[in-house]
Amino acid sequence: xxxxxxxxxxxxxxxxxxxxxxxxxxxxxxxxxxxxxxxxxxxxxxxxxxxxxxxxxxxxxxxxxxxxxxxxxxxxxxxxxxxxxxxxxxxxxxxxxxxxxxxxxxxxxxxxxxxxxxxxxxxxxxxxxxxxxxxxxxxxxxxxxxxxxxxxxxxxxxxxxxxxxxxxxxxxxxxxxxxxxxxxxxxxxxxxxxxxxxxxxxxxxxxxxxxxxxxxxxxxxxxxxxxxxxxxxxxxxxxxxxxxxxxxxxxxxxxxxxxxxxxxxxxxxxxxxxxxxxxxxxxxxxxxxxxxxxxxxxxxxxxxxxxxxxxxxxxxxxxxxxxxxxxxxxxxxxxxxxxxxxxxxxxxxxxxxxxxxxxxxxxxxxxxxxxxxxxxxxxxxxxxxxxxxxxxxxxxxxxxxxxxxxxxxxxxxxxxxxxxxxxxxxxxxxxxxxxxxxxxxxxxxxxxxxxxxxxxxxxxxxxxxxxxxxxxxxxxxxxxxxxxxxxxxxxxxxxxxxxxxxxxxxxxxxxxxxxxxxxxxxxxxxxxxxxxxxxxxxxxxxxxxxxxxxxxxxxxxxxxxxxxxxxxxxxxxxxxxxxxxxxxxxxxxxxxxxxxxxxxxxxxxxxx
RNA sequence: GCCCUCGUAGCUCAGUGGAUAGAGCGUUGGCCUCCGGAGCCAAAAGCAAGAGUUCGAGUCUCUUCGAGGGUACCA
Numbered sequence: 001x002x003x004x005x006x007x008x009x010x011x012x013x014x015x016x017x018x019x020x021x022x023x024x025x026x027x028x029x030x031x032x033x034x035x036x037x038x039x040x041x042x043x044x045x046x047x048x049x050x051x052x053x054x055x056x057x058x059x060x061x062x063x064x065x066x067x068x069x070x071x072x073x074x075x076x077x078x079x080x081x082x083x084x085x086x087x088x089x090x091x092x093x094x095x096x097x098x099x100x101x102x103x104x105x106x107x108x109x110x111x112x113x114x115x116x117x118x119x120x121x122x123x124x125x126x127x128x129x130x131x132x133x134x135x136x137x138x139x140x141x142x143x144x145x146x147x148x149x150x151x152x153x154x155x156x157x158x159x160x161x162x163x164x165x166x167x168x169x170x171x172x173x174x175x176x177x178x179x180x181x182x183x184x185x186x187x188x189x190x191x192x193x194x195x196x197x198x199x200x201x202x203x204x205x206x207x208x209x210x211x212x213x214x215x216x217x218x219x220x221x222x223x224x225x226x227x228x229x230x231x232x233x234x235x236x237x238x239x240x241x242x243x244x245x246x247x248x249x250x251x252x253x254x255x256x257x258x259x260x261x262x263x264x265x266x267x268x269x270x271x272x273x274x275x276x277x278x279x280x281x282x283x284x285x286x287x288x289x290x291x292x293x294x295x296x297x298x299x300x301x302x303x304x305x306x307x308x309x310x311x312x313x314x315x316x317x318x319x320x321x322x323x324x325x326x327x328x329x330x331x332x333x334x335x336x337x338x339x340x341x342x343x344x345x346x347x348x349x350x351x352x353x354x355x356x357x358x359x360x361x362x363x364x365x366x367x368x369x370x371x372x373x374x375x376x377x378x379x380x381x382x383x384x385x386x387x388x389x390x391x392x393x394x395x396x397x398x399x400x401x402x403x404x405x406x407x408x409x410x411x412x413x414x415x416x417x418x419x420x421x422x423x424x425x426x427x428x429x430x431x432x433x434x435x436x437x438x439x440x441x442x443x444x445x446x447x448x449x450x451x452x453x454x455x456x457x458x459x460x461x462x463x464x465x466x467x468x469x470x471x472x473x474x475x476x477x478x479x480x481x482x483x484x485x486x487x488x489x490x491x492x493x494x495x496x497x498x499x500x501x502x503x504x505x506x507x508x509x510x511x512x513x514x515x516x517x518x519x520x521x522x523x524x525x526x527x528x529x530x531x532x533x534x535x536x537x538x539x540x541x542x543x544x545x546x547x548x549x550x551x552x553x554x555x556x557x558x559x560x561x562x563x564x565x566x567x568x569x570x571x572x573x574x575x576x577x578x579x580x581x582x583x584x585x586x587x588x589x590x591x592x593x594x595x596x597x598x599x600x601x602x603x604x605x606x607x608x
Numbered sequence: 609g610c611c612c613u614c615g616u617a618g619c620u621c622a623g624u625g626g627a628u629a630g631a632g633c634g635u636u637g638g639c640c641u642c643c644g645g646a647g648c649c650a651a652a653a654g655c656a657a658g659a660g661u662u663c664g665a666g667u668c669u670c671u672u673c674g675a676g677g678g679u680a681c682c683a
Contacts, residue, residue, distance in 0.1 A: 028626090034627075045626070046663085048663070049663050049664090062663035063664085090627055091626085133683095135683075175683060176683090177682080310680090310681080311681045313681085324610070325610055325611075327611095328610090328680075329680055333681080335681065338681090341683050366677095367612075368677055369683080370613085371612075371678055372683085374611095395612090397613075397676090397677090398676095430646070461632095462620085463621085465614080466613085466614070467677085471620090477633080479633085479646060479647090481632040482632085482646085485632095485647085491644075491646090492643085492647080495644060548622085556631090559631085562647060563649090566648045569643070570643060571643045572643065586643095
């Protein structure tokens, strides 16, 4: 928030150093730690080291010389805008803000910018974020949830930072897994589907698990069992062939059952407040991707080995002249001429850039597919697709359970809907215990916000590249480093403001900006300091594609608020001008916390 | 074999090359007839090992050890 001031000060320092013939290095600004006060700091170690290298140090140790420079600069620059005093400590130049001025600026801009406080300037760049890619004919589990909340949070952050943002979903609606469900449904369960959207989605998953067991080779199987299994498999492959040939019956069966999965997916996205702009389906890039393969063969980039019963491959390492294996050999068309996941991603990339004119394309996909994307992007590059360098795979660690990896076949899956229902139940129990006066008709709405807040925060407060073990009891904890902790800070702020309004003497909109000339407590300074960080936090998170940065910040901000709340009286203050200033601070803090939570896909209720 | 992640407190995780490595859970102790105790204040406890680069390394490079994932027709 203080870029202008920093730049003016930096300019003064540069002028001073130029005059004194000091080879000033880059000026990096940091907050001052341990001060209890408030300001910015920069060090002169790099400058002192540069002098030493140039032989100008006269044998003086770098830290000592850095301190000498810091003192010289401190004495050499006179009055600075918004700075009350300066000091030179251990090679650092610390500049302390005039608290009244900065407090006013931070609080008033948070109040006047409102839900836009912290937003970045337009970047004139269009970014597509692809996430929410569950396979159809399968139910949405907690791993899909991590993907979706990560992608949604990233999309919100990038958009808020100033990029035009397109949200894309890419469900896997075809492949052997899908056909397996289709086959089993048709053969054993036709017409038996439950009516409820979620029950029906989960029912498809049960069919899938059962079918894969039927088709799996067992130990010590009898000749009859073996024959049965092979007959089943032949039926399944025949169904895949018919799908590929456009058989009307199979296609209709496929579309009907696919719709059941999409019904469930859309409902979950609605629960998460996710609005997808563009839907891509694997089945729709199937044909276009075959054309790309043809072109790659013609251009000599791919080798067609179908003549010898082999597939179409790209020897990526060989094409790049790499001695060590890195990108390896990629199969881009099966020997029977059908496409693979990789094939379809080539066509999808082309579509994203050519049809939607995006400048950058981010793929939120788990890290087990890192090689897949390295191969896809390299093949695009070999093909001459310039935007290949604008494709970025945002890998995240996969989610497993305390009992081990999730497995539909073993029936070991944490379904999103079940976790969601459990979260509602737990919040309702907590409300009954802690806030029994809450009217019954408000409880479910509040429980949804708190339950989802806990779940979202538990996912986003772990860095995306880390694998994660999903423990329901930890994810649905409401104490400590959690979403509800932050939501509770908003609720407390809201409670103060509501009481102020109810007193009839105060109204946010009709108040003049307050003055902060009274001695601010360290809690107020810390809170305002945290609020002022928000715009930079947004930019950092967007640049690094890391919602975690916002998640960590939101917690720090809430902690500052809770401490303030506990230690500093607001409504109990006798001095009317101090009370007014603190009420505006509370309103501003509530706004910043709300904005930060929004970027995490979390909304805060007024009461909880 | 090769490639990619990762290793920080008993557990789960933060930590722009910069000053005294921070949280939560758990453990222990405190919180006044005071705006909501889903809270606040405090205590104990830690960078896998070794070299290197640097004025300065949890952070960058290399080696070793350990964990997970990937590695030609699944997605």
